[in-house]
Amino acid sequence: xxxxxxxxxxxxxxxxxxxxxxxxxxxxxxxxxxxxxxxxxxxxxxxxxxxxxxxxxxxxxxxxxxxxxxxxxxxxxxxxxxxxxxxxxxxxxxxxxxxxxxxxxxxxxxxxxxxxxxxxxxxxxxxxxxxxxxxxxxxxxxxxxxxxxxxxxxxxxxxxxxxxxxxxxxxxxxxxxxxxxxxxxxxxxxxxxxxxxxxxxxxxxxxxxxxxxxxxxxxxxxxxxxxxxxxxxxxxxxxxxxxxxxxxxx
Amino acid sequence: xxxxxxxxxxxxxxxxxxxxxxxxxxxxxxxxxxxxxxxxxxxxxxxxxxxxxxxxxxxxxxxxxxxxxxxxxxxxxxxxxxxxxxxxxxxxxxxxxxxxxxxxxxxxxxxxxxxxxxxxxxxxxxxxxxxxxxxxxxxxxxxxxxxxxxxxxxxxxxxxxxxxxxxxxxxxxxxxxxxxxxxxxxxxxxxxxxxxxxxxxxxxxxxxxxxxxxxxxxxxxxxxxxxxxxxxxxxxxxxxxxxxxxxxxxxxxxxxxxxxxxxxxxxxxxxxxxxxxxxxxxxxxxxxxxxxxxxxxxxxxxxxxxxxxxxxxxxxxxxxxxxxxxxxxxxxxxxxxxxxxxxxxxxxxxxxxxxxxxxxxxxxxxxxxxxxxxxxxxxxxxxxxxxxxxxxxxxxxxxxxxxxxxxxxxxxxx
Numbered sequence: 001x002x003x004x005x006x007x008x009x010x011x012x013x014x015x016x017x018x019x020x021x022x023x024x025x026x027x028x029x030x031x032x033x034x035x036x037x038x039x040x041x042x043x044x045x046x047x048x049x050x051x052x053x054x055x056x057x058x059x060x061x062x063x064x065x066x067x068x069x070x071x072x073x074x075x076x077x078x079x080x081x082x083x084x085x086x087x088x089x090x091x092x093x094x095x096x097x098x099x100x101x102x103x104x105x106x107x108x109x110x111x112x113x114x115x116x117x118x119x120x121x122x123x124x125x126x127x128x129x130x131x132x133x134x135x136x137x138x139x140x141x142x143x144x145x146x147x148x149x150x151x152x153x154x155x156x157x158x159x160x161x162x163x164x165x166x167x168x169x170x171x172x173x174x175x176x177x178x179x180x181x182x183x184x185x186x187x188x189x190x191x192x193x194x195x196x197x198x199x200x201x202x203x204x205x206x207x208x209x210x211x212x213x214x215x216x217x218x219x220x221x222x223x224x225x226x227x228x229x230x231x232x233x234x235x236x237x238x239x240x241x242x243x244x245x246x247x248x249x250x
Numbered sequence: 251x252x253x254x255x256x257x258x259x260x261x262x263x264x265x266x267x268x269x270x271x272x273x274x275x276x277x278x279x280x281x282x283x284x285x286x287x288x289x290x291x292x293x294x295x296x297x298x299x300x301x302x303x304x305x306x307x308x309x310x311x312x313x314x315x316x317x318x319x320x321x322x323x324x325x326x327x328x329x330x331x332x333x334x335x336x337x338x339x340x341x342x343x344x345x346x347x348x349x350x351x352x353x354x355x356x357x358x359x360x361x362x363x364x365x366x367x368x369x370x371x372x373x374x375x376x377x378x379x380x381x382x383x384x385x386x387x388x389x390x391x392x393x394x395x396x397x398x399x400x401x402x403x404x405x406x407x408x409x410x411x412x413x414x415x416x417x418x419x420x421x422x423x424x425x426x427x428x429x430x431x432x433x434x435x436x437x438x439x440x441x442x443x444x445x446x447x448x449x450x451x452x453x454x455x456x457x458x459x460x461x462x463x464x465x466x467x468x469x470x471x472x473x474x475x476x477x478x479x480x481x482x483x484x485x486x487x488x489x490x491x492x493x494x495x496x497x498x499x500x501x502x503x504x505x506x507x508x509x510x511x512x513x514x515x516x517x518x519x520x521x522x523x524x525x526x527x528x529x530x531x532x533x534x535x536x537x538x539x540x541x542x543x544x545x546x547x548x549x550x551x552x553x554x555x556x557x558x559x560x561x562x563x564x565x566x567x568x569x570x571x572x573x574x575x576x577x578x579x580x581x582x583x584x585x586x587x588x589x590x591x592x593x594x595x596x597x598x599x600x601x602x603x604x605x606x607x608x609x610x611x612x613x614x615x616x617x618x619x620x621x622x623x624x625x626x627x628x629x630x631x632x633x634x635x636x637x638x639x640x641x642x643x644x645x646x647x648x649x650x651x652x653x654x655x656x657x658x659x660x661x662x663x664x
Binding site for chain 2: 061092098118
């Protein structure tokens with residue numbers, strides 16, 4: 001039913017597996033994962049370490065391709081794309097937010113935010129205007145000429161969020177975005193995510209923290225490379241209710 | 251969009267160059283040190299090549315004064331290769347052989363026997379030492395390339411009647427007769443008196459030996475004054491340089507006949523040509539050239555390995571940066587460009603630096619030594635271009651490594 005007609009789903013993951021070969025042994029990090037995410041959703045992917053959530057994040061972020069199965073992003077089958085094609089998809093469809101911020105240390109906040117636009121081939125003037133606007137969205141316009149080491153952790157993550165937003169991707173993909181922040185700053189960032197969700201952005205948040213997943217309208221729990229629960233964030237995160245669903249199908 | 255390049259390539263080049271410059275500035279000390287490897291290579295190469303080119307040019311200029319249509323025969327070759335005694339034991343060339351050669355070789359436009367010694371020469375209170383005293387005949391003037399600036403050259407009559415007359419070079423004239431005309435005055439050579447009848451034009455130095463510290467006297471006068479025991483050289487000229495090879499072949503036959511060399515025996519005389527000397531000289535410097543260029547290339551190779559090393563460090567250091575760039579949409583090609591540009595710019599800077607130092611060295615050498623350095627434009631362009639090429643070449647592997655990093659791994663790198 002996902003073929004053709006259902007254009008409202010931004011992400012369609014069908015029976016995805018990912019097998020690694022480590023020292024002659026086969027490690028099955030994903031064993032047939034299926035789900036869909038619609039435009040404008042805010043979804044947490046939760047699981048213990050080793051559950052396969054990082055592998056899933058890499059596949060969703062087009063940094064890695066599945067061993068089998070089908071992944072359709074914004075109507076495009078990206079599961080069999082070449083390296084160069086994936087680079088373009090990453091640039092146009094995905095805004096990454098990392099636990100360790102991953103800002104370039106020698107560049108200013110502004111230059112960091114401009115980077116996705118550089119790779120899209122946007123002229124310098126327009127780049128600067130758009131990057132400034134993105135920094136304004138995260139209330140950091142006044143710090144845009146500072147380098148990352150002159151910014152606090154929360155500010156750095158907001159620069160990273162501005163960088164993810166600037167190219168107007170179809171989804172924001174965040175990997176433990178509060179993991180390196182104290183709880184007060186983390187709370188600030190979560191509130192920023194809520195705002196972005198309100199504004200209509202699609203957010204996928206990968207985390208092992210139930211408390212964070214509980215704040216999301218929807219959560220998908222991964223265990224041993226399989227989806228074991230999919231439902232309202234609070235229920236899946238805290239393991240209450242009856243959100244355990246048959247994986248696959250939809 | 252002013253540039254008409256395809257967008258992808260434009261991003262690669264513009265962004266690659268920007269990052270390269272940025273990174274070179276950020277690691278100034280490292281850049282300078284890396285640059286030095288290539289720079290020293292280029293400098294070595296340029297300095298040596300410049301000096302050798304200079305040597306060759308000056309040698310050719312000197313040889314040109316000998317005349318390209320001249321040929322000399324004597325017991326010894328000008329450049330002795332092998333056993334000196336073999337040449338020493340050859341039969342002497344006699345005056346009789348010279349006369350027989352004159353009749354047998356009508357293709358020669360001029361021929362003169364020549365003998366020489368080195369003596370002190372005096373006039374009044376002035377004395378010059380180590381002056382070349384050379385006994386020749388009238389025809390020698392045409393072969394030697396001197397011109398008479400005052401008076402006359404030696405004549406046949408001078409020779410026939412063994413007149414004590416002399417024609418002197420500019421250094422002798424200037425040394426013994428400062429400010430006055432030497433014509434009609436006398437000079438003393440080993441207690442013998444000669445009357446100066448002519449002066450010669452300046453010829454300069456050949457192989458650091460002055461051609462102007464010379465006194466020409468009639469051949470027979472030389473014999474009667476200084477004895478007959480000296481080695482005779484036969485100086486000859488042909489119409490022009492194109493006839494030289496043919497003349498040489500004929501001369502060999504004639505001389506073997508005159509000197510009755512048995513068939514099957516090697517020639518017992520040497521035919522010397524300024525032109526052949528140039529060839530020998532070039533062989534000599536050619537070998538030196540090869541060695542020097544080899545040394546320079548090895549230095550460049552070492553410099554190149556230095557670049558590769560530092561680029562590998564740079565790639566490792568910036569693994570996470572590469573991961574971030576890849577995650578944000580940089581293609582492999584873009585990453586390759588970034589690192590190639592960096593390697594090529596370091597090398598080009600090194601090449602430029604090396605060129606300056608190399609040229610400077612060659613210049614200094616030519617100022618403080620008799621060696622005349624002469625760096626040709628092609629050499630300079632070659633040096634800089636080669637340095638950049640070395641950088642590119644040695645940058646390929648590190649750049650490819652950077653581009654082939656797995657983005658996931660790169661992002662996780664600590």
